[in-house]
Amino acid sequence: MLRNLLPVLALVPTAAQAETIYVRAGRLIDPESARVLTAQVLHVENGRVAAVTPDGPLPQGAKVVDWSAYTVLPGLIDCHVHLADVEQSNNVAEPLLHSAMEIAYIGARNARKTLMAGFTTVHDVGSFRAYADVELRNAIERGDVVGPRVSAVGAYVTIPGGGGEVTGFAPDVTVPADMRAGVVTNAEDTTRKVNALFQNGADSIKLIATGAVLAQGTEPGQIELTPEMIKAAVDVARQRGSWVTAHAHGAAGIKQAMGAGVRAIEHASLIDDEGIALAKAKGVWLDMDVYNGDFIAEVGKRDGWPADMLRKNDETTEAQRQGFRKAVKAGVRLSYGTDAGVFPHGLNARQFKYMVRYGMTPMQAIQSATTVSAELLGKSRDVGALSPGHYADMIAVSGDPLADITALETVAHVMKGGELVR
Incomplete structure (x- = not known):
């Protein structure tokens, strides 16, 4: 019986895999549209962006990465x-x-x-x-x-x-x-x-x-x-x-x-x-x-x-x-x-x-x-943007790189695939 259940259990996401992370972005640079959005939340599921919405109330107990003081852009x-x-x-x-x-x-x-x-x-x-x-x-x-x-x-x-x-x-x-x-x-x-x-x-x-x-x-x-x-x-x-x-x-x-x-x-x-x-x-x-x-x-x-x-x-x-x-x-x-x-x-x-x-x-x-x-690189579906479906690869910098591009020389935070690495 246990042997028969193993393939089924392998398909069930673990709590960590199923966990949703919410990343608050004070300013979000969207290179796909060449726009800057303010006060946004990126919903991250299974290491990818699931949605991008205006900031607002989040579910009780949600895991939140607060980058509301930063400019956020794709990795x-x-x-x-x-x-x-x-x-x-x-x-x-x-x-x-x-x-x-x-x-x-x-x-x-x-x-x-x-x-x-x-x-x-x-x-x-x-x-x-x-x-x-x-x-x-x-x-x-x-x-x-x-x-x-x-x-x-x-x-x-x-x-x-x-x-x-x-x-x-x-x-x-x-x-x-x-x-x-x-x-x-x-x-x-x-x-x-x-x-x-x-x-x-x-x-x-x-x-x-x-x-x-x-x-x-x-x-x-x-x-x-x-x-x-x-x-x-x-x-x-x-x-x-x-x-x-x-x-x-x-x-x-x-x-x-x-x-x-x-x-x-x-x-x-x-x-x-x-x-x-x-x-x-x-x-x-x-x-x-x-x-x-x-x-x-x-x-x-x-x-x-x-x-x-x-x-x-x-x-x-x-x-x-x-x-x-x-x-x-x-x-x-x-x-x-x-x-x-x-x-x-x-x-x-x-x-x-x-x-x-x-x-x-x-x-x-x-x-x-x-x-x-x-x-x-032939990877437009996965990297280079933060619209839904892309990997949750993103960085946070102080200041505004559109006003002073050298802001990108000092990165405050880095996320790769939904994992905060810096």
């Missing part, structure tokens, strides 16, 4: 982070100095910092240790680690010696195999490696289409992946119901990647007018890390980062920001991506003021880090 999204890796330093061989086991602990620490900063969802676009981001995502989903919802790519897809490789060390040093899981030499090899990434848990694919600012021996304007290699990756991703983003700095590389069918471009530092028009026409997202250049210039010079990295940063920073300004005016989809990991995790919100400085309104910047980024 933020960063579409370009590197959680499961060491942060950038002046030692180009730094990734070789840390074991896979150590990287796991580093990733856990970075994930917690990111969540506490109000970023409840991220796109982790690669770590040098293959699948470190996948395993971190899984650990967070199991509840073993505190962190944001993670969409992972598994490994960088890059040519030998390209922008996604560890470079700059002695020529007789052997790089561990798990640091070269995404190294490809032709279209056929790309198809095989991209399939392997998906088979081992990647959610989407990150291509290194051009050289990189922070990889020695490569140049940002230099095309690295061929159109055939990019298309091979895109074809595999589409077959698996997924998508591809491409790291691309140079104007020609950006247009080549968009022509081959990528969904988004990371950095887009040297994009030209033709590239902006193509992004608009194709509905491609640009994920432009417009804060990053100032951090590299300041800290890189202070800490003695390699001269060629600082030179490449100087050559791309202002060009990227002017491209961003033009893209805003053109109405291109601009997601929120910071390249956190180059700068310390948890400082992700520093980019907001740069986005406003270079052409966005504060509401547009907030939408970039909520609804626009959720759409890029």
Whole structure:
């Protein structure tokens, strides 16, 4: 008899699962409608928003989270982070100095910092240790680690010696195999490696289409992946119901990647007018890390980062920001991506003021880090908004970020899936 009852009991929600939480919001920023509502209550059931109503009497004994003194908005999204890796330093061989086991602990620490900063969802676009981001995502989903919802790519897809490789060390040093899981030499090899990434848990694919600012021996304007290699990756991703983003700095590389069918471009530092028009026409997202250049210039010079990295940063920073300004005016989809990991995790919100400085309104910047980024990730039904059905991922800040966007740099409270984590 007991055996027969077990499947039935499993379907009965526990008291905690069935519990309704009421979150009082003094001001509620709704990025879906670009409106601000005052004195609202969010009804949270089973970790999702069930209703949003004007504030008023609540049921006796109700569990209430009182954020009536704060501005409340959806949990933020960063579409370009590197959680499961060491942060950038002046030692180009730094990734070789840390074991896979150590990287796991580093990733856990970075994930917690990111969540506490109000970023409840991220796109982790690669770590040098293959699948470190996948395993971190899984650990967070199991509840073993505190962190944001993670969409992972598994490994960088890059040519030998390209922008996604560890470079700059002695020529007789052997790089561990798990640091070269995404190294490809032709279209056929790309198809095989991209399939392997998906088979081992990647959610989407990150291509290194051009050289990189922070990889020695490569140049940002230099095309690295061929159109055939990019298309091979895109074809595999589409077959698996997924998508591809491409790291691309140079104007020609950006247009080549968009022509081959990528969904988004990371950095887009040297994009030209033709590239902006193509992004608009194709509905491609640009994920432009417009804060990053100032951090590299300041800290890189202070800490003695390699001269060629600082030179490449100087050559791309202002060009990227002017491209961003033009893209805003053109109405291109601009997601929120910071390249956190180059700068310390948890400082992700520093980019907001740069986005406003270079052409966005504060509401547009907030939408970039909520609804626009959720759409890029294909997760609009779950994250990026607080209308009924979405996860109860939300943050509370003092002040009014629509009057002063830097209010988002200091988050007072964070809720993820109905659980108060800060």
